[in-house]
Amino acid sequence: MSGASGYAKPLPTVTHEDREFWAAARRHRFVLPKCRACGHVWFPPYASCPSCLSFDRGWTEASGRGRVWGFTIMRQPYIPSFEPELPYNVVLVELEEGPMVYSNLVGIDNGDIVCGLAVKAVFEDATDEITLIKFRPA
Amino acid sequence: MNDRDFAGQTAIVGVGSSDFAELYRSPDPERTGEALATEAIAAAIADAGLAKPQIDGLITGGLAHYEPVAYRTGLTNVRFVADYPQAGRMCATALMHAAAAVYHGLADYVVLFNSVAFRSQGVKFGAQAQGLLYDTLYGMASPGAQYSLAFTRYQAEYGGTEEQLGAIPVAIRSHARMTPGAIMQAEMTIDDYLAARYIAQPLRLFDYCLVNDGAVAYVVTTAERARDLARPPVLIAGTAGRANFREWYVDLGFWDQACRSMKTDLFDPLGVAANDIDCLQVYDNFSVAVLWGLEGFGFAPRGQGLEWVQGGRITLGGELPVNTSGGMLSESYLQGWNQHAEAVRQLRGQAGERQIPDCNWSLYWCLSALPGASLLCRDGLL
Numbered sequence: 001m002s003g004a005s006g007y008a009k010p011l012p013t014v015t016h017e018d019r020e021f022w023a024a025a026r027r028h029r030f031v032l033p034k035c036r037a038c039g040h041v042w043f044p045p046y047a048s049c050p051s052c053l054s055f056d057r058g059w060t061e062a063s064g065r066g067r068v069w070g071f072t073i074m075r076q077p078y079i080p081s082f083e084p085e086l087p088y089n090v091v092l093v094e095l096e097e098g099p100m101v102y103s104n105l106v107g108i109d110n111g112d113i114v115c116g117l118a119v120k121a122v123f124e125d126a127t128d129e130i131t132l133i134k135f136r137p138a
Numbered sequence: 139m140n141d142r143d144f145a146g147q148t149a150i151v152g153v154g155s156s157d158f159a160e161l162y163r164s165p166d167p168e169r170t171g172e173a174l175a176t177e178a179i180a181a182a183i184a185d186a187g188l189a190k191p192q193i194d195g196l197i198t199g200g201l202a203h204y205e206p207v208a209y210r211t212g213l214t215n216v217r218f219v220a221d222y223p224q225a226g227r228m229c230a231t232a233l234m235h236a237a238a239a240v241y242h243g244l245a246d247y248v249v250l251f252n253s254v255a256f257r258s259q260g261v262k263f264g265a266q267a268q269g270l271l272y273d274t275l276y277g278m279a280s281p282g283a284q285y286s287l288a289f290t291r292y293q294a295e296y297g298g299t300e301e302q303l304g305a306i307p308v309a310i311r312s313h314a315r316m317t318p319g320a321i322m323q324a325e326m327t328i329d330d331y332l333a334a335r336y337i338a339q340p341l342r343l344f345d346y347c348l349v350n351d352g353a354v355a356y357v358v359t360t361a362e363r364a365r366d367l368a369r370p371p372v373l374i375a376g377t378a379g380r381a382n383f384r385e386w387y388v389d390l391g392f393w394d395q396a397c398r399s400m401k402t403d404l405f406d407p408l409g410v411a412a413n414d415i416d417c418l419q420v421y422d423n424f425s426v427a428v429l430w431g432l433e434g435f436g437f438a439p440r441g442q443g444l445e446w447v448q449g450g451r452i453t454l455g456g457e458l459p460v461n462t463s464g465g466m467l468s469e470s471y472l473q474g475w476n477q478h479a480e481a482v483r484q485l486r487g488q489a490g491e492r493q494i495p496d497c498n499w500s501l502y503w504c505l506s507a508l509p510g511a512s513l514l515c516r517d518g519l520l
Contacts, residue, residue: 010274010275011275012272044270044271044272070291070388071290072290072339072340072341073339074279074283076335078262079274087339088277090276090278090283092386100384100386102271102272102273102276102386103276104276104277114294115291115295132275134276
């Protein structure tokens, strides 16, 4: 997975369904699919609305605010490129708009992470094409 | 399938199982998933006292396709086939469909099995592709990490310690030590549990199930036919399912709604109550799944399951023994199938030194993306 940028960790396989999401992230914007038929907001960016099954998909700007629903501290090298970071956190964030996203929490010691913590999205450029959305304490 | 007319009209009449410990000690790549399935099928048919040509239904699990096993077992009279993907959660579903098939006359005798060669094939339960929520981009890998993440939430809502959680794997290990063929035979104390390494903190090594090879097969038929066969029939009192299709896998309410719904489906038509259940043989992919099922099915008060499992309550000889052959944490990761095999042994009175006196009812559940449950009982109770 290592590219010219030297970024060694997994990168997304961008598809027709999530190309706009990743293009927005590259511009440091966090967008979510929003149904033009019923208004439902969802994630990940399926081409169709999981609520009403319409394919009339629009996008809405996410506030970037959410709360930590739960977290875990990874202690084993399941993914070799993450081994240098062990132990590292993974959080499941409940976005203000409703969807749940996995991410990493930055700017906080692992021992200080608590469920319910208010967090705000930050953008980390991984490569020239891919920017990951992570979170910091709000 | 949970209505009063269906309850007890079908039965498990034969069980065949690998010797899990022997396969673990001496992994044999020549004993493929198909070979293990064949051994288990032969044993289950023999246990039922049937002749192979009587088998006219086949349900397969754990393998890529039903055909290789159908050919090598020479099942020539089959008129009902179903084929399930390799996924631990399918046991109650397979039993449900086998029971429905014989109840409605789609087949007279269904053989169903799960066969896995995880260890000899080097299967890893870590990072599989990128995950539905871009999991691996953030280093999220393995089902255990997802259950671990849910446990931090559970602790935030209800409290409880890691040491309290350890009571579950410790109890289940003590049962494995009484079970011929169980993989983990070493004594494990709570200190041993706490001394083991974290995998995804706060879950430790012994909160995780095994990864091993093996197969389990059952024969299911109608209760009426069952009464003419070799073994005491074990009746299928009911099966239930409730999907929890979410990309983040764990249920945000710790499967409470799914468990309550399945309990209603299983218990209410029969007038069965929680205190009628003599043992639990449940899906312990991770220790916390036992905890949440105990609460969801109403055995322990919501949020108090960790206290409830202390003091030997879930150990043989206690109020409600759980996974009396060692479950998937210590006997074998046959994904619910070894649990049902143990339920049959208990309900037939064949469990040896593990036998629960007057064991009449055994409950199974699996908490996953496709929760399922089943209730088995001795003949004469329905």
